[in-house]
Amino acid sequence: MPKQATHLPVVRQWCQSLGILSAVSISRQEAEMKLAAYVPLLMDRFPDGAFTTASLEHVAARAVKGFPTYGELTAWLAEWWREHRPPLPVLPPPEIPPPRPEPTDDERAYVRRCVETILGNMRSPYAERDAPAPPKPRYLSPAQLDEINPLPGGVKRHAAANDTASPDRPPAA
Numbered sequence: 001m002p003k004q005a006t007h008l009p010v011v012r013q014w015c016q017s018l019g020i021l022s023a024v025s026i027s028r029q030e031a032e033m034k035l036a037a038y039v040p041l042l043m044d045r046f047p048d049g050a051f052t053t054a055s056l057e058h059v060a061a062r063a064v065k066g067f068p069t070y071g072e073l074t075a076w077l078a079e080w081w082r083e084h085r086p087p088l089p090v091l092p093p094p095e096i097p098p099p100r101p102e103p104t105d106d107e108r109a110y111v112r113r114c115v116e117t118i119l120g121n122m123r124s125p126y127a128e129r130d131a132p133a134p135p136k137p138r139y140l141s142p143a144q145l146d147e148i149n150p151l152p153g154g155v156k157r158h159a160a161a162n163d164t165a166s167p168d169r170p171p172a173a
Contacts, residue, residue, distance in 0.1 A: 022063035
């Protein structure tokens with residue numbers, strides 16, 4: 001918030017008045033220390049408009065135990081300021097441009113040609129010729145299947161494997 005030339009005296013005078021209105025028993029040195037600590041912080045947090053007689057009365061009425069702590073003071077002052085701050089300036093509504101006229105047949109044809117050109121450039125004339133052939137399935141032979149058959153004495157698919165099978169078993173048909 002921009003600093004105003006009158007801001008320091010306004011905030012200092014307001015805090016001094018609050019000290020007078022809410023002091024139960026406070027030494028002059030303690031009051032000066034509080035002013036020195038509170039004033040710069042309050043100056044950064046609130047504008048001149050927050051430090052009025054009405055806000056002073058609002059904060060002092062709540063400070064029944066004496067000069068308030070900084071947290072209490074800012075909470076009470078912020079509460080008052082929220083209700084009494086001046087309204088923000090209203091911006092004028094934006095100018096709405098007139099609606100765009102419907103496109104002509106020439107414009108539609110131009111856009112269609114552009115889209116066709118773009119799509120044509122995206123397709124390669126060599127795409128079908130250079131496309132790799134789809135992979136062919138590779139199956140294991142019956143002999144290879146017999147080798148990896150995990151079941152002992154399982155059914156053999158290859159004639160040579162059937163001959164080496166157990167002698168008490170008849171060959172598979």
